[in-house]
Amino acid sequence: MKKKRLVIRTVILFVLGAAVAYTLYANFTKDQVQKVAVGEKAPDFVLTDMDGEKHRLSDYEGQGVFLNFWGTWCKPCEKEMPYMNNQYKQFKDMGVQVLAVNVGETELAVNKFSDRYNLSFPILIDEGQVQSAYGINPLPATFLIDKEGKVIKYITGEMTEATIKDYMEQIKP
Amino acid sequence: MKELKCDCGHVNPHGTVLCESCGKVLEEKEKDKKLLDMRYEGSARRSQTYNKTIIDKIWNFFSSVKVGVWLIVITLVASALGTILPQEMYIPPIMPAAEYYEDQYGWIGKLYYDLGFHNLYSSWWYLILIASIGISLVICSLDRVVPLYRALKKQRVSRHESYLQRQRVFGVSEVEETDKAFSMAKEKLKEKKYNIREEDGNLLAEKGRFSRWGPYVNHVGLIIFLIGGMLRFVPGMYVDKILWIREGETKVIPETNGEYYLKNDAFILEVYDKEKDNEVFGEAIDKAGMVAKNYQSNVTLYKKQGDAVAGEEADLEKVKDYEIRVNEPLKFEKFALYQVDYKLDELNKMSFALTNKQTGEEFGDLTIDLNDPKDIYDLGNGYKTEIVSYFPDFEFDENGEPVTKSRIPNNPAFVFKMFTPDKPDGEISFVAIRQTIEPFGDNEYKMAFKGVDTKNVSALTVRKDLTLWIIALGGAIFMIGVAQGSYWNHRRIWLRRVNGEVWVAGHTNKNWHGLKREIEAVLDGTGINEPEDQLQNQSEKKS
Incomplete structure (x- = not known):
């Protein structure tokens, strides 16, 4: 009788505690829920670059993809662009592709920016669909995608040239 | 833990105040009282009987109504405090929240922010308070409804003399024809829709027991309501x-x-x-x-x-x-x-005319789509304008460089390069709203502003x-519980023969006046005296 009561109490308290714990957890992670989780396959997309060429993410399987979301007004994005450009030149022959997705600015602004920094990797303009699929909020946002198409890391915030190099090393097939 | 065996033979759980079956006073302290405390029928509220393992301790904490009331009071006070200054989500995004509160409201604002009131309703401690109220609700209800149910189910018709004596409504009468008086009373009680049970010539009339479950139905509604609120945090709901x-x-x-x-x-x-x-x-x-x-x-x-x-x-x-x-x-x-x-x-398109500053002669209009400007606008006859830079939401940064704050054309600015037959190398002009800068000295030509085309944004x-129906269901059950507890009364009338006398006692969970009137009507003409209200008599004696 006594034992039964203890068991019942333990079960009830456990259920209540679990519900509270879940609610608290869900509440505090709701802002950070990443649409694309590390270890999962990166959502496929097709975007056109500034030369009119189409880039489909799944076509790059077998290569590492350094997927960067940026805007011309975003200072840290502007800062890391030349670093990415330098490292891209080093790594592109080793099977690392850089895709820089602009968050829906005008072609003019993107072209001028790209000319100014002499960017050699493909720059794609997304009107919102890819950003929504990847759950992009603060810029810059970078996804490291390995040769199987899986996301191995998500970085938000500015990167140094050394870390960019290190990241490219990580996704080198 | 010992169980209590009453004189009537019924075995009660430890902590029982009044025997579940016959109502005899078991708790020593209660024996001196003139009137019984009838809350929960004197049943053993489990929480008060155990205090051993950690589980029992947690259980007992939440089982206390006092704790529950304090939790509600604290939550109410906290909720009120959260409305004094605006919550973080409603402040304008002009500066970080940490600075905004101090800037706007002084040290009170800083304290408010430091204590976390700026984001109160989703702060961990506020959520824990709400959750604790939910837990308290579940445990308090369980701890009371089960013993109460047992006590009401097990109650005997012939209650112990000490139980009847200590009821608020109680009276003793000498009646000549007891049997006749009993059958008359029984008929009248039936008319009043009482459920009647008899045992050894004694009688228990009861109605509206259903009303006792009102508070618990109400709590079930509240818990469903809270579950609905909780489900909002589940992705997709x-x-x-x-x-x-x-x-x-x-x-x-x-x-x-x-x-x-x-x-x-x-x-x-x-x-x-x-x-x-x-x-x-x-x-x-x-x-x-x-x-x-x-x-x-x-x-x-x-x-x-x-x-x-x-x-x-x-x-x-x-x-x-x-x-x-x-x-x-x-x-x-x-x-x-x-x-x-x-x-x-919202600005959508802007029109300019390439104009000679001195003569005012125009060499063609161009209209720039601010969401998709072109590189070069050719005006014919050797006149053309190139957009060297475009700043949709222009401002000067700390170094005095023109930059854009966003991609929305709130305040567009351009760097134009104007090519004309007499200036084949082009002239540079920076044009923003109500502002023109010619960085390389005086130009011959200018881009004269012609007009704008706007669009509305909705x-x-x-x-x-998907949680709305659960919340509505909880609310409906809540109201059913309120109605159940408010519009029905649980009334009981005992008639017992004791040594040739007739003892009458009555109990109700509310509306004593109604009960007394009902007893008066039932006993009218039976020869049994109307019982007295002992509580009223007590207070009259005192005053």
Whole structure:
């Protein structure tokens, strides 16, 4: 009788505690829920670059993809662009592709920016669909995608040239 | 833990105050009292009987009504404090919240922010308070409803003398024809819809026991309500997003997995017109100036066909046209789009004319689409203008360089290079609204501002709420519980023969006056004296 009561109490308290714990957890992670989780396959997309060429993410399987979301007004994005450009030149022959997705600015602004920094990797303009699929909020946002198409890391915030190099090393097939 | 065996032979759980079966006083302390405390029928509330393992300790903490009341009081006070200053989500995003509160409200604001009141309703401690109230509700109810149910189910007809004596309504009568008096009373009790049980010539009439479950039904409703609130945190159950959409623009509706698209055909803001509208509005219009009559977005809903990947031109099939007004949302599947905000006259296009500054002669107009400007605008005859830089939301940064704050054309600025037959190398001019800078000395030509074309932008709330029916169900059960406990009374009348006398006792959970009147009517003409209200007598004696 006594034992039964203890068991019942333990079960009830456990259920209540679990519900509270879940609610608290869900509440505090709701802002950070990443649409694309590390270890999962990166959502496929097709975007056109500034030369009119189409880039489909799944076509790059077998290569590492350094997927960067940026805007011309975003200072840290502007800062890391030349670093990415330098490292891209080093790594592109080793099977690392850089895709820089602009968050829906005008072609003019993107072209001028790209000319100014002499960017050699493909720059794609997304009107919102890819950003929504990847759950992009603060810029810059970078996804490291390995040769199987899986996301191995998500970085938000500015990167140094050394870390960019290190990241490219990580996704080198 | 010992169990208590009453003289009547019934075995009661430890901690029982009044025997579940015959009502004899078991607790020593209670024996001296003139009247019984009838709460929970004197049953053993479990919480008060055990205090051993950690589980029991936690259980007992939440089982206390005192704790529950304090939790509610603290939550109420905290909720009130949260309304003193605006919550973080409502402050303008002009500076970080940490600075904003101090800047606006001084040290009170700083304290408010430091204590976390700026984001109260989703802070961990507030959520824990609410959760604790929920836990307290469950445990308090369980700990009381089970013993109460047992006590009411096990109650015997012949209650112990000490139980009857200590009821608030109690009386002793000498009656000549006891049997006749009993059968008369029984008939009348039946008329009044009492359930009657008899045992050894004694009688128990009871009605409205159902009312005792009211508070617990009410609590079940509350718990369902809280569960509904909790489910809002489960992904997919609740969506509350804002979609800003320009006239003419087609956008994917967030949280629909890219399935649905919306086109904004037009945004309309209508105001009351003194001439055309009912004249009763006249005074109000004079007083307030402009009074909005209607906010409306004319939209077209599209559904994506096939499975195009993100970024690909999707094949869209029109679902329907709709006019969204305040409180008239566009509904599809589980979603609803509500009109929530708007922005009138966002810049869309700007026109300039390439003009000779001295003669004022114009060499052609150009119109720049601010959301898709071209590189070069050729005006013919050797006149052309190149856009060297474009800043849709222009400002000067700390180094005095022109930069853009965002991609929205709130304050467009351009660096133009004007080519003319007499200036084949071009002249550079920086043009912003009401501002022209010629960085390399005086130019011969200028881009004269001609006009703007604007568009309205509409903001829609994208809402999905799969928890609403649970919350409504909880609310309905809550109200059923309230009604059950308020509109019915649990009344009991005992008639017992003791050594040739007739003892009458009555108990109700509320409305004693009603009970007394009912007893008066039942006993009228039976020869049994109307019982007295011992509580009333006590207080009369005192005063």
